[in-house]
Amino acid sequence: MGKKVANMAEQITLLEAKLQNTEKDAQELRSLIGGTPRVAFSAALRDSGSGDIGPFSTNTPLKYKNVFSNTGNSYNNSTGIFTVMVKGMYFFRFSMFNILASAPNSVVGLMKNGERQISVWGRSGFNANVMGSNAVVIPLEVGDNVYIELYAHTKVYDNGMNYNTFSGFLLFTM
Incomplete structure (x- = not known):
C-alpha cells in the first residue's frame, strides 16, 4: 500500500509540473496575440x-x-466563402465595378448563411463605368458563412486593377 501511495504522489507531482508548464504556455500565447483572437482577410476578384x-x-x-x-x-x-471560427461582431466591406457600355446591369450582395444582408447595384446605359461599395457590422456565430453573391443575369468586370474587393475582420468576441 505504501508503494501505491508513493507512486500516486509521484504522478501527482508530474501532473502538477505539466499543468504549470501548460499554464505558462497559455500565458505566453496570450501575450503574443494580446489575449484576443485575430481574424482578418482582404481579397480582390482576379489574380x-x-x-x-x-x-x-x-x-x-x-x-x-487574389488574397x-x-x-x-x-x-x-476556392469557394469565395468566409467561415466563422470565432463567435463575435464582424465588419465586412466589398466593392463592385463594371464597364456598363451595354447590358447587363451589375448587382452584388453580401450574404450571411444564404440570406442577403446588403447590396450594391449598377444600372447599364447611364455611364461608361459604374462602381459601388457597401459595408456592414454583423454578429456571427461559429460556422456561419459570409460571401459575396453576383445576382443572376448580371456581371462585373475587372482587369487586374483590383476594383472588385471583399474584406472583413473581427471587431470583438462575444
Missing part, C-alpha cells in the same frame, strides 16, 4: 487577366482569388 465575370443563369458566389491577407485562415479563395 490575373481581365474581362467580365457573369452573367450566370442563377445567383453565384464570387470567388476572390492580400488571411489572418486566421477563415477565408477560402
